[in-house]
Amino acid sequence: MGYDVKLENFEGPLDLLLHLIKKNEMDIYDIQIAEVTGQYLSILDTMQNLNLDIAGEFLLMAATLLHIKSRLLLPPSVAEEAEEEELDPRAELVRRLLEYQKYKNAGDNLNQLPQVNRDIFIRSFPAPDRGEPDDAELVAVGLFELVEAFQRLLKETSDPYIHEVQVERLSVSERIADILDLLAGRREIAFTELFPTVPELPVVVVTFLALLELVRLRMVRLMQNSRCGGIWLYPAVDDATPSPSMNEENLGYL
Amino acid sequence: MDTSELSKHIEALIFVSETPLRIDRIAEILETDRATVRPIIDALALRYATVDGGLRLEEVSEGFQLRTIPASAPYLQQLVRTRPFRFSRAALETLAIIAYRQPVTRAEVEYLRGVDSGGVVKTLLEKQLVRILGKKDVPGRPLMYGTSRDFLEFFGLRDLASLPTLKEFSELAPESLDSGLTTADDHEGSED
Numbered sequence: 001m002g003y004d005v006k007l008e009n010f011e012g013p014l015d016l017l018l019h020l021i022k023k024n025e026m027d028i029y030d031i032q033i034a035e036v037t038g039q040y041l042s043i044l045d046t047m048q049n050l051n052l053d054i055a056g057e058f059l060l061m062a063a064t065l066l067h068i069k070s071r072l073l074l075p076p077s078v079a080e081e082a083e084e085e086e087l088d089p090r091a092e093l094v095r096r097l098l099e100y101q102k103y104k105n106a107g108d109n110l111n112q113l114p115q116v117n118r119d120i121f122i123r124s125f126p127a128p129d130r131g132e133p134d135d136a137e138l139v140a141v142g143l144f145e146l147v148e149a150f151q152r153l154l155k156e157t158s159d160p161y162i163h164e165v166q167v168e169r170l171s172v173s174e175r176i177a178d179i180l181d182l183l184a185g186r187r188e189i190a191f192t193e194l195f196p197t198v199p200e201l202p203v204v205v206v207t208f209l210a211l212l213e214l215v216r217l218r219m220v221r222l223m224q225n226s227r228c229g230g231i232w233l234y235p236a237v238d239d240a241t242p243s244p245s246m247n248e249e250n251l252g253y254l
Numbered sequence: 255m256d257t258s259e260l261s262k263h264i265e266a267l268i269f270v271s272e273t274p275l276r277i278d279r280i281a282e283i284l285e286t287d288r289a290t291v292r293p294i295i296d297a298l299a300l301r302y303a304t305v306d307g308g309l310r311l312e313e314v315s316e317g318f319q320l321r322t323i324p325a326s327a328p329y330l331q332q333l334v335r336t337r338p339f340r341f342s343r344a345a346l347e348t349l350a351i352i353a354y355r356q357p358v359t360r361a362e363v364e365y366l367r368g369v370d371s372g373g374v375v376k377t378l379l380e381k382q383l384v385r386i387l388g389k390k391d392v393p394g395r396p397l398m399y400g401t402s403r404d405f406l407e408f409f410g411l412r413d414l415a416s417l418p419t420l421k422e423f424s425e426l427a428p429e430s431l432d433s434g435l436t437t438a439d440d441h442e443g444s445e446d
Binding site (some may be wrong): 121 | 409426
């Protein structure tokens with residue numbers, strides 16, 4: 001068919017469609033749907049011949065194009081003619097294409113800005129893992145960072161036992177008590193202090209649940225040095241808060 | 255402390271600070287107030303620009319930071335030996351949508367781009383350019399995304415208001431923009 005396109009260069013169906021419209025020098029407000037649909041479908045064919053997986057989004061757009069094409073072929077009903085302006089079946093597509101082009105362009109503009117480590121450089125520091133937390137720039141730990149910290153830990157966990165003689169039942173509430181004991185009378189503890197050097201998987205999991213619970217109950221605050229820094233646990237400000245009952249049942253782990 | 259004394263200390267603080275240093279923080283450390291600090295920083299910044307050396311004092315991410323001049327980049331890259339993060343087109347589009355439309359959900363990003371964007375959003379989260387702002391109060395409670403402070407620092411922006419103006423299109427832009435950016439390693443980095 002002779003459509004010379006590099007398939008992998010298209011970010012998605014909108015991108016491909018935009019390219020086709022520009023290549024054919026069509027007016028965006030007067031897209032020749034039949035022509036574009038033909039070219040679009042033949043590109044999809046090429047992809048299929050090359051045994052490329054065609055993402056569902058490309059097929060969805062093909063269906064949309066065919067739908068628009070069929071609507072254009074039908075004579076408008078009387079009711080439609082009455083309110084003709086809004087009813088060009090292509091209007092929604094045009095709006096999406098222009099919107100897409102706007103952000104594609106904005107992305108290119110972002111890329112023109114000076115980027116750290118590409119155009120400009122700043123002093124960098126090796127992240128101190130232990131030591132005192134840096135009070136000035138502490139930020140609250142988000143769930144995402146916490147999960148990441150645990151993911152790192154999981155990579156270091158010991159191999160699973162092959163002979164498991166007895167299953168030790170770890171309880172979340174016991175772990176919570178452990179953590180509170182560790183915290184007692186201290187200003188802060190490091191996240192890493194919660195674990196032995198080679199933690200076992202169940203310990204990591206139970207500790208994760210315990211930490212989520214402590215944060216939810218507002219008994220502990222998790223903070224971290226501004227960027228990818230170590231995570232620190234702080235006792236929540238108010239010592240006098242009556243500790244809510246913490247048996248497994250209340251926590252919902254039984 | 256007189257102005258010249260303060261100026262020395264402010265410069266030293268900014269030099270050592272790990273992240274862009276806020277005026278409030280400087281004022282707090284030097285036991286003075288914002289109104290005193292601001293003109294001194296402006297004078298310092300002007301001095302760096304006038305001396306025309308390898309450093310500039312710039313306001314990024316609502317703080318102040320010493321940054322190298324772009325002309326030194328090729329040499330610094332050899333020194334630092336970290337490969338700069340190359341954005342794929344998918345990453346740039348997604349980042350632009352999140353930056354200009356935050357708070358925004360993944361579904362909204364995907365509607366605008368017309369493709370699945372889960373992998374790209376995840377990469378941007380890992381690079382800490384994007385963060386979770388909360389959950390949207392609609393059925394399913396989808397996560398809402400926005401840009402982080404690192405995003406501002408990374409692109410040398412003072413705040414979100416200083417993002418380049420979003421250009422509205424009523425017509426098609428010339429195709430040329432694509433080609434310059436999509437190079438051979440376009441697909442590395444942001445897709446997983």
